[in-house]
Amino acid sequence: MPNAQYVLPFDGVKYDINHNQLDEIIKNENINSSFDTFRDDDITIKKHDKGSVNNQSIILPIYIKRFIEAVFIVDIDISNIDRYVANYNDEMMTHYEVEKNNGLLTQKIEIPYTKDNNKFIYIGLSFFGVLICALKIYIVIECIYQIFNRVFLFFYQRIMYDSMTHCLRRNVFDMKYKTLNSRSVILFDIDHFKFINDNFGHAVGDKVIIAMGKMLQQQAKKHHLYFRWGGEEFLVLLPKTNKQALLSYAETLRAAVEEMPLLKDRKVTISLGVSEQKQQEHIHQTIYRADMALYQAKQLGRNKSHYL
Known part of the structure; x- marks a missing residue:
């Protein structure tokens, strides 16, 4: 049974540098610059396109000897992950399961053929991270609104009212x-x-x-x-x-x-x-x-x- 190496070659997901082989794979030129695919003996990791999942999903199945053994999906809609795994189980007659975590928008994915300490990985967003992101967006929108409002009032006053009498x-x-x-x-x-x-x-x-x-x-x-x-x-x-x-x-x-x-x-x-x-x-x-x-x-x- 081969040892599986795994990688998350897309932005937005933090990975554990102690257990992720991405840097080593890039150094050995086993991965192309577009991050579409890479090979390491019997393992091929590539981007996967599947019509049943909408374009908001980022899907990265892991193939070992041409069979899928794990899948990473980053998705705003958690139900897409469940639907993808269910469809794959139906087609391939497998019994993969997705274990949900209490974190917000987080999925627990099992990585096969790895040691116990590295068997599971969580991908998604924490509640605190979402809160900070929402706060940043709010601050930006509020600043834009205040600037627009001041500019609007500036020109509105000069168009509508006489500058000397304010009539x-x-x-x-x-x-x-x-x-x-x-x-x-x-x-x-x-x-x-x-x-x-x-x-x-x-x-x-x-x-x-x-x-x-x-x-x-x-x-x-x-x-x-x-x-x-x-x-x-x-x-x-x-x-x-x-x-x-x-x-x-x-x-x-x-x-x-x-x-x-x-x-x-x-x-x-x-x-x-x-x-x-x-x-x-x-x-x-x-x-x-x-x-x-x-x-x-x-x-x-x-x-x-x-x-x-």
């Missing part, structure tokens, strides 16, 4: 909100803004613009949308509201601006146009009426709101 951009209204129904509109701009720019400088003018954005955020209510409509012009889009409540909210905005100490020896004020969307009316028609109301508020002396 929504006007083009966002045209993209997402132009088909809205049952809405109320407040349109306002800063009184004498050109005078502020010309006499106090553009830096102060920018400061006033930024203050409008902060004021709108402070006065924000649920379901209200705020847009920077033009240079010094802002639009507030609200749910359908009755005239009295709408004018009351417009007055709240006007008073909040008037109380802000933005300029030395001079108050900053705003004029507001207020309107409600009529039944079957396009929202742009409502905004047009709010613009007309804003014009009338300016004609009436500014620093006030007007409903139309």
Whole structure:
């Protein structure tokens, strides 16, 4: 009865260097560089293709004098190993058995014609190894997600929001909100803004613009949308509201601006146009009426709101 040498020539399986002859076989040039086959007297070890096992399996039968005497299979699905051994037993009328170990995804394979100490070998994955691998994969995925999320938010903020006021951009209204129904509109701009720019400088003018954005955020209510409509012009889009409540909210905005100490020896004020969307009316028609109301508020002396 010959002594069988055995080898596991594929990545992913650790072997005991004291009992594995792979290095010696390679040194003696008994194995080719592709690890497909090697010979040592009566023993041939080669890769085995069998249709009953799917392509996730790595199968390495050991043939001794042209008869299979052992098989190594690394497989995610343990049932493939059992099926392979059962099919082989049916075909060759043998009685090989696979003994399962308590380790995760591990099979105990008996190597025939070896000493008792080397008779069994376990191949597969330990629970700790799987846990470490899963943790590494999670960390990589989490890092990719965080990078993608930061990049997405970076560009989303710049596409959707005005950089000075952090209000929504006007083009966002045209993209997402132009088909809205049952809405109320407040349109306002800063009184004498050109005078502020010309006499106090553009830096102060920018400061006033930024203050409008902060004021709108402070006065924000649920379901209200705020847009920077033009240079010094802002639009507030609200749910359908009755005239009295709408004018009351417009007055709240006007008073909040008037109380802000933005300029030395001079108050900053705003004029507001207020309107409600009529039944079957396009929202742009409502905004047009709010613009007309804003014009009338300016004609009436500014620093006030007007409903139309």
